Amino acid sequence: MPPSIGRNRLKLHVLLAYRAGPALQGARHVTTATETRKFEAEVAQVLHLVTHSLYSHKEIFLRELVSNASDACDKLRFEAIGKPELLGGEGELHIEVSWDKAARTITVRDNGIGMDRDEVVANIGSIASSGTRRFLEALGSEQKADARLIGQFGVGFYSAFVVADRVTLLTRRAGSAPEAGVKWESDGRGEYTLEPATVPERGTTVVLHLKEGEDEFLDGWKLRSLIRKYSDHIAFPIRMPGETAGKEGGEAGPGWETVNDASALWTRPKHEISDEEYRSFYKSLGQDFNDPAAWTHNRVEGNQNFTTLLYLPSQVPFDLLMGGRDERKGLKLYIKRVFIMDAAQELLPQYLRFVRGVVDSDDLPLNVSREILQQNRQLERIRGACVKRVLDLIEKLSREEPEKFAAFLKAFGNTLKEGIAEDPPNRERIARLLRFASTRGEGAAQTVSLDDYIGRMAPGQGAIWYVTAESHAAAAGSPQLEAFRAKGIEVLLMYDRIDEWMVSHLREYAGKPLRHIAKGELPLxxxxxxxxxxxxxxxxxxxxxxxxxxxxxxxxxxxxxxxxxxxxxxxxxEYAMAPHLVRLLRxxxxxxxxxxxxxxxxxxxxxxxxxxxxxxxxxxxxxxxxxxxxxxxxxxxxxxxxxxxxxxxxxxxxx
Structure with missing residues (x-):
């Protein structure tokens, strides 16, 4: 895996949800000079909005910076599998959070992978313009826009400017010499400086010089409570100065103490985890600040051992809403708690790309590559188990919480319909979960399942009848319905753009053929x-x-x-495309x-x-x-x- 931070959910940049633009590509350069650079125009807009407009949920900055540090440690742990020398004999991977009331600073340090000069420029000085534009548009459309959008768009590093008027970053990439370090500094007003620095230890240190009026964060109790609230599940020790470390909290030494559980939540027994901890962990996965609709946590033991913690979002996360089918998404893959991949698409099919969560396997080889992942039989078993768990979870939601299920279908129903074509073995299970308006209902909001339809079919009726159109009104007003209404035969009204394509793959359900009321000859x-x-x-x-x-x-x-x-x-x-679909394709x-x-x-x-x-x-x-x-x-x-x-x-x- 190359050292690109964007692949690993490092929130030092907006690349969490969006690819880097062409301006970031090109040959690496080496320089020893101190230089001042301007942020890209849209980065400056983001910084201005973050600094002046996003004032609620200020505490989000600490969660984001600690998450960055955790990802950097995860990345080093993975790269060290093939290159043990990167660890350099240094102690365990960890994160340190300290504060200095006199200097009015907060410092977050990790001994993870670190960055070289070019990575600093690429990951902090630039943002893909298309992604940033969507971020800015979202801010403009929200009358009560606040720092929740930071979590949704992944502009984690920039959240530091919510509370700081100057940010200093010192970093050295693992495996490089101390004098290869880099110092980055900016006041968030459009420019930043870069200069060489001697950094004795690998990793990254971020120093926040707080604004006036932000003294609440210069308190050890406050910082500890925020870490426990947002980052307790982080799998690396988060250390803070203890009682013996001095009142200012900035001294290192024997007084440092671990303030989080340092235990991956998914490795703990289910009965020891509260619902609030599950919700908090979901939000820490990134891209969504809302509570999940449901989750399932399972440990499989036998010939192959693995743990899954899977979530159904309650609303469409921004990365799915903006990215489309081609945007890389997936579950986080761990092997014996060693981070392997941030978006393991091989673990779930495309139609379940809205699912968030973690898979941790005991049995996959640690030197597995992406190419091997695609062919690995053990991985296919995990994938099958994940699909089954997700479909079970959706079915349970439909039975036990119909209101949540209706909201879930409104958000992800069309995505789920893709599975009718993409997952033939589970086609009937997926079809059972879908809901459609019908001529028996009152408006688009009242929907029925295919099982409901079959349960009230007219005597002698041999098919499930449906009509497709570009809107509910167009479907309900279709002249082809007239004879069916006269005979009292219920017809499903399908008006989502994907429906015509979907039903071309769903030829029958529960032994009953699906037939379009406008296609072929009517049975008389x-x-x-x-x-x-x-x-x-x-x-x-x-x-x-x-x-x-x-x-x-x-x-x-x-x-x-x-x-x-x-x-x-x-x-x-019988096999012709409906006219509205022909128009859409053209x-x-x-x-x-x-x-x-x-x-x-x-x-x-x-x-x-x-x-x-x-x-x-x-x-x-x-x-x-x-x-x-x-x-x-x-x-x-x-x-x-x-x-x-x-x-x-x-x-x-x-x-």
């Missing part, structure tokens, strides 16, 4: 078939005339068995095969009768095109020539 009994044949024969001259007037714009014109009130609708082939620049629809008409409707009675071919053409275009509109298609449509409507209204 013998009496209905006879009535349909008679209506078709009676309307044959009209059908032939319509086909001639519409020409190549339609594949076929036929009498509809779907309509009772509307004049026309589109009918699709708008996204995706190629879509050309196809011609089938137009179905209701011969009893006044508009169709008017066309049948019209001898004027010009007016008949207007009426025929109007029948087709209104059918296209109700199906969600985009008209090729909206202006011509308006002119036709005006001519017919004026006639």
């Amino acid at each position: 009994d013998e009496a209905e078939k006879k009535k349909q044949e008679e209506a078709t024969e009676a309307a044959r001259p009209l059908l032939e005339r319509l086909k001639r007037l519409l020409g190549e714009r339609v594949e076929e014109v036929r009498v509809s068995a779907r309509l009772t009130d509307s004049p026309s609708c589109l009918a699709l082939d 708008e996204a620049g995706q190629p879509v095969p050309e196809s011609r629809p089938t137009l179905e008409i209701n011969p009893q409707h006044a508009l169709v009768r008017r066309l049948e009675a019209t001898a004027d071919d010009a007016q008949a053409t207007d009426l025929a095109l109007l029948l087709l275009e209104q059918a296209e509109l109700t199906a969600g298609a985009q008209l090729a020539d909206p202006a011509a449509f308006v002119q036709r409507v005006n001519r017919l209204l004026a006639a």
